[in-house]
Amino acid sequence: MTRFLTLVAALALAAGPALADPVTLRSNPVDDDGRVTLGDLFDGAGAASGVVVASRAGPSVVLEAGQLQAVAARSGLQWANPQGLRRVVVRNAALSPGGAVNPTPPAAATPVRGATAEVLTWARNLATGDVVQPEDVIWSTVQSHLVPGGTPSDTDQVIGLSARRALRAGAVVGARDLVSPRVIARNDMVEVAYMTGGVTLTVTGRATRDAAAGEPVPVLNLSSGRTIDAVAAAPGRALAGPGARTSASTAQFAVR
Numbered sequence: 001m002t003r004f005l006t007l008v009a010a011l012a013l014a015a016g017p018a019l020a021d022p023v024t025l026r027s028n029p030v031d032d033d034g035r036v037t038l039g040d041l042f043d044g045a046g047a048a049s050g051v052v053v054a055s056r057a058g059p060s061v062v063l064e065a066g067q068l069q070a071v072a073a074r075s076g077l078q079w080a081n082p083q084g085l086r087r088v089v090v091r092n093a094a095l096s097p098g099g100a101v102n103p104t105p106p107a108a109a110t111p112v113r114g115a116t117a118e119v120l121t122w123a124r125n126l127a128t129g130d131v132v133q134p135e136d137v138i139w140s141t142v143q144s145h146l147v148p149g150g151t152p153s154d155t156d157q158v159i160g161l162s163a164r165r166a167l168r169a170g171a172v173v174g175a176r177d178l179v180s181p182r183v184i185a186r187n188d189m190v191e192v193a194y195m196t197g198g199v200t201l202t203v204t205g206r207a208t209r210d211a212a213a214g215e216p217v218p219v220l221n222l223s224s225g226r227t228i229d230a231v232a233a234a235p236g237r238a239l240a241g242p243g244a245r246t247s248a249s250t251a252q253f254a255v256r
Helices: 002-014 065-074 244-248
Strands: 035-037 052-055 060-064 087-092 116-122 137-143 182-184 189-196 199-207 216-220 227-234 237-240
Touching (some): 060 065
Parallel strands (some): 189 237
Antiparallel strands (some): 116 137, 227 237
């Protein structure tokens, strides 16, 4: 009997994804309270209808289709996205005239007071140094005159970067908000590879500042007391010598 129950349990786990309830995206997703739920988005959401997917601060909010599929799957729902949508627009029920699904956000208009644009905004507060994850950004509709120049036009441009300073939920994502993630911190022990004429020499020292990949990082050689002008390449690794800056952007170090 024990063996039989174990087999049944294993089969149930294996069949989990296949048992997910298929759902259909509503043709005009709307919400009436600023909380966008799976029930607002899908017909047939059932017990998962109350799961909150996003918050809407303005007239509409734009969701990445891939993220939406992932949230639905975690709640036991299967959305096949047969239309191959990239984004889904959810509007305020009181304002929506219909037709809320767009494969791409509309191009931002010339900033004119009163006009709106759909841009990336922060879905939560980020602290300095936080690395941006897919769930940290969301498409929202804001007044065009509030959109700074150089605003990223795709989530791929910001995911994986690091917050330069504390960022507030709901604010428009700006290119100046982000930097490459820090790979070396001040006082880290760093292995510096000095490359010249096809020969590579290595020395270990202490970093005197924080640095992202490709940024300069002075490294203090503890044996000689001299500072090496190096370029950060990876966690705990830096390059020095002719061509170090160029090499640092492409060098691949094994992280041990």
